[in-house]
Amino acid sequence: MPKSLLTILKAGVLTQPGVCPDLPDDANGLPTVTGQPCEGAACGKCVESCPTQAITVVEKTVALDRGRCIGCGACLEVCPSGTLVRDCSTAVAVRTRRGLVLSNEPEPAEEELPRELAFLRSLNVREVSTGDGASDQEAIASTNSIFDVARYGIHFVASPRFADALLVSGPVGRAMHDPLRRCYDAMAEPKLVIALGASAISGGVFSGGYAEANGVGSILPVDCFIPGDPPHPWSIIHGLLLTMGRL
Amino acid sequence: MKEPIQRIAVEPAELAETLHGLLRRPGYRLGHLTARVDESNRTVVEALLLDTEGARTSIVSATLAKGESEYPSITRVVPAAHWAERRLGDFFGIRAAGHPRWKSLILHDPAWPLDLAPLAKGPARPREPYRFMTAEGEGIHEIPVGPIHAGIIEPGHFRFTCAGEVIAYLVIRLGYQHRGIEKRLAELPWRTGRYLAESAASDTAVGNALAHAIAIEQLVGINPPPRAEHLRTIALEIERTANHVGDLGALCGDIGYSAGAFLFAPLRGSILGLAEMVTGSRLQRYFVRPGGVSRDISADAADLVRAGLSKVRTRLEELLPLVFENPAVLERMEGAGHLSYAYCRDFGLVGPAARASGGRYDARTVFRHGVYPQVAPAVASREAGDVLARAQVRAAEARASLDLLASLVGGLPDGPVVEPCDDRRLPGGSVGVGIVEAWRGELIHWITTRGDGTISRYAVKDPSSNNWTGLAHAIRGNLVADFPLCNKSFNLSYSGNDL
Numbered sequence: 158m159p160k161s162l163l164t165i166l167k168a169g170v171l172t173q174p175g176v177c178p179d180l181p182d183d184a185n186g187l188p189t190v191t192g193q194p195c196e197g198a199a200c201g202k203c204v205e206s207c208p209t210q211a212i213t214v215v216e217k218t219v220a221l222d223r224g225r226c227i228g229c230g231a232c233l234e235v236c237p238s239g240t241l242v243r244d245c246s247t248a249v250a251v252r253t254r255r256g257l258v259l260s261n262e263p264e265p266a267e268e269e270l271p272r273e274l275a276f277l278r279s280l281n282v283r284e285v286s287t288g289d290g291a292s293d294q295e296a297i298a299s300t301n302s303i304f305d306v307a308r309y310g311i312h313f314v315a316s317p318r319f320a321d322a323l324l325v326s327g328p329v330g331r332a333m334h335d336p337l338r339r340c341y342d343a344m345a346e347p348k349l350v351i352a353l354g355a356s357a358i359s360g361g362v363f364s365g366g367y368a369e370a371n372g373v374g375s376i377l378p379v380d381c382f383i384p385g386d387p388p389h390p391w392s393i394i395h396g397l398l399l400t401m402g403r404l
Numbered sequence: 405m406k407e408p409i410q411r412i413a414v415e416p417a418e419l420a421e422t423l424h425g426l427l428r429r430p431g432y433r434l435g436h437l438t439a440r441v442d443e444s445n446r447t448v449v450e451a452l453l454l455d456t457e458g459a460r461t462s463i464v465s466a467t468l469a470k471g472e473s474e475y476p477s478i479t480r481v482v483p484a485a486h487w488a489e490r491r492l493g494d495f496f497g498i499r500a501a502g503h504p505r506w507k508s509l510i511l512h513d514p515a516w517p518l519d520l521a522p523l524a525k526g527p528a529r530p531r532e533p534y535r536f537m538t539a540e541g542e543g544i545h546e547i548p549v550g551p552i553h554a555g556i557i558e559p560g561h562f563r564f565t566c567a568g569e570v571i572a573y574l575v576i577r578l579g580y581q582h583r584g585i586e587k588r589l590a591e592l593p594w595r596t597g598r599y600l601a602e603s604a605a606s607d608t609a610v611g612n613a614l615a616h617a618i619a620i621e622q623l624v625g626i627n628p629p630p631r632a633e634h635l636r637t638i639a640l641e642i643e644r645t646a647n648h649v650g651d652l653g654a655l656c657g658d659i660g661y662s663a664g665a666f667l668f669a670p671l672r673g674s675i676l677g678l679a680e681m682v683t684g685s686r687l688q689r690y691f692v693r694p695g696g697v698s699r700d701i702s703a704d705a706a707d708l709v710r711a712g713l714s715k716v717r718t719r720l721e722e723l724l725p726l727v728f729e730n731p732a733v734l735e736r737m738e739g740a741g742h743l744s745y746a747y748c749r750d751f752g753l754v755g756p757a758a759r760a761s762g763g764r765y766d767a768r769t770v771f772r773h774g775v776y777p778q779v780a781p782a783v784a785s786r787e788a789g790d791v792l793a794r795a796q797v798r799a800a801e802a803r804a805s806l807d808l809l810a811s812l813v814g815g816l817p818d819g820p821v822v823e824p825c826d827d828r829r830l831p832g833g834s835v836g837v838g839i840v841e842a843w844r845g846e847l848i849h850w851i852t853t854r855g856d857g858t859i860s861r862y863a864v865k866d867p868s869s870n871n872w873t874g875l876a877h878a879i880r881g882n883l884v885a886d887f888p889l890c891n892k893s894f895n896l897s898y899s900g901n902d903l
Binding site: 160161162164165168171181183184185208209227228229230284285286287288289290291292293294295296297298301302303313315316327328330331332333334335336340356361362363365366367368370386387389 | 512515516520522551552554555556557558559579580581582583584585587588591596599600603605606607608609650663664666667669670672673676680681684685686687689690698705722723725726730897899902
């Protein structure tokens with residue numbers, strides 16, 4: 158035991174300072190849409206390159222749905238105009254499904270959702286996985302001493318009875334529809350639902366098959382969307398803080 | 405790369421005995437058992453046999469007569485086929501007559517209609533409702549757990565039949581994450597299939613993407629450039645190291661040794677940081693692709709990765725004694741969850757779990773993937789077959805992977821990182837098989853094409869499908885309180901099995 162304590166002391170403080178630092182230069186990140194004029198539907202290379210139909214181009218307007226985007230970077234390789242570029246931000250979570258759709262000609266901003274201020278100081282989270290182990294691993298990573306989500310008063314709990322928020326990863330195939338609903342029903346009000354990762358938001362790469370794995374939104378009302386496949390641990394923390402009304 | 409696959413066709417009535425005979429040859433194992441519907445709408449039951457000494461593969465197939473939905477069970481003589489045959493029942497609506505535990509494996513009622521057989525052509529024979537095995541007697545009680553578990557972990561249902569505190573029997577009922585991946589992979593154009601193929605178990609992104617890429621490359625007949633093969637191997641070994649190191653910490657967590665848990669987690673974080681430098685993503689998503697990899701690494705970045713690897717290696721040596729020289733840890737791990745060599749052999753277990761029970765099979769030493777088998781590390785093997793042995797094998801593999809990584813990153817050959825192949829067509833009536841030693845063990849993607857080059861069957865065999873019954877067997881006679889520890893020592897994928 159003394160040996161392990163010494164090893165811990167020797168490690169020093171590993172926790173990253175600040176909230177949601179940008180990704181390093183080597184990291185892919187999600188694409189974003191700039192104001193650079195798009196070459197338009199005649200080009201359409203980004204639409205063709207996207208494996209999850211996350212991009213639409215109508216005339217000169219490009220719309221990127223981060224709820225479907227898996228961050229593969231294929232569109233960035235083919236965009237000739239610099240309209241689609243890499244975004245190194247980890248602060249990518251949003252409160253509405255429409256907020257995930259980025260465009261070079263944005264529509265007028267919609268009204269802010271009312272925030273559930275009951276959880277301003279602490280949030281107990283029940284994570285339910287439905288088929289995206291990578292997002293689960295990043296949720297676990299958010300609890301380690303590098304990201305240390307607990308310092309914000311956020312704790313992962315073992316039962317929906319203790320939980321304020323349901324954090325759902327994976328596309329929620331047919332066999333998880335009922336368990337997920339029952340888990341939600343077991344939570345006390347007020348309660349929140351957070352969709353973790355592209356597959357939880359839209360089904361991502363899994364959508365469209367007989368398994369009806371099209372995301373949590375078709376089963377439960379969703380209060381926060383964390384894009385990415387998987388989302389970075391900082392993006393997960395961003396989503397949780399956003400849901401709490403802390404940002 | 406085209407590798408010759410020997411094909412043997414037999415009558416359904418002879419399939420079991422033929423396989424039994426072939427599998428008695430030294431080094432032979434059942435890689436996968438599955439089925440497909442041929443172009444005359446007949447169901448073909450197919451076994452992929454692997455010769456782990458001669459590095460050869462063969463496919464033994466039996467075509468059922470039109471309208472026939474039954475064949476004599478293979479499990480009767482080849483126990484390793486027992487889950488695979490139940491999977492065939494679910495997906496193709498066929499029945500393995502004489503199977504000792506016949507019931508659904510993935511598509512359980514009431515979530516799935518009993519007459520749904522998604523890979524069958526036309527209406528299928530309905531399944532019987534799922535039944536748990538029950539036991540009665542004085543002091544016998546059941547503990548149902550899941551599908552949703554207490555931790556951050558995938559869903560699955562465990563039903564323990566206990567005599568007091570001791571587990572007499574465990575039924576593992578999975579399938580909750582079935583996402584219809586195999587059918588979707590046969591519907592999508594092959595160029596976009598890789599994103600889904602990689603997500604079969606997204607915690608094994610590199611393993612799945614690599615098995616997919618190899619199968620596609622065999623079909624179109626190309627070889628990735630040497631630099632790509634190196635980078636793929638680097639990604640695969642980073643994935644192995646990160647998961648082994650992470651799970652050593654999680655094992656500490658499961659016995660209440662928080663110091664161990666808190667020390668390994670950031671080390672895993674350091675390894676994922678290196679992964680991000682090499683591939684752009686901590687979990688190395690969408691890096692490996694047919695023809696090579698999706699991005700190159702600069703010489704400067706390679707130097708940084710090498711320096712980082714050396715730090716990780718040093719730190720690992722500081723941390724391992726905290727586990728393996730700690731009497732409190734050894735006390736819990738020694739003797740828990742024992743599996744015999746004979747059991748692992750008969751039930752076809754793979755990966756660290758099999759090697760902890762005296763197994764010597766590591767696909768890296770046999771089958772071409774990345775720079776293997778040329779530079780495969782020595783096989784890490786233990787005899788004891790308990791939780792401790794599984795932890796020791798994973799520690800030994802993490803060490804060996806880090807050493808191998810240092811030399812791979814230091815010796816990257818020059819040249820391109822991809823041989824473009826997206827404009828190629830898949831040849832008609834062909835087969836591509838990708839076999840990879842992923843961190844959990846042997847992972848197979850097996851693609852069969854129709855005459856017109858479209859994919860008729862895409863089969864995925866996750867190592868977890870071999871090993872889940874091993875866990876159910878290992879836990880017998882152990883305390884209920886030791887289940888989390890024992891479970892973590894296997895750390896199997898639910899989604900890779902459910903597909």
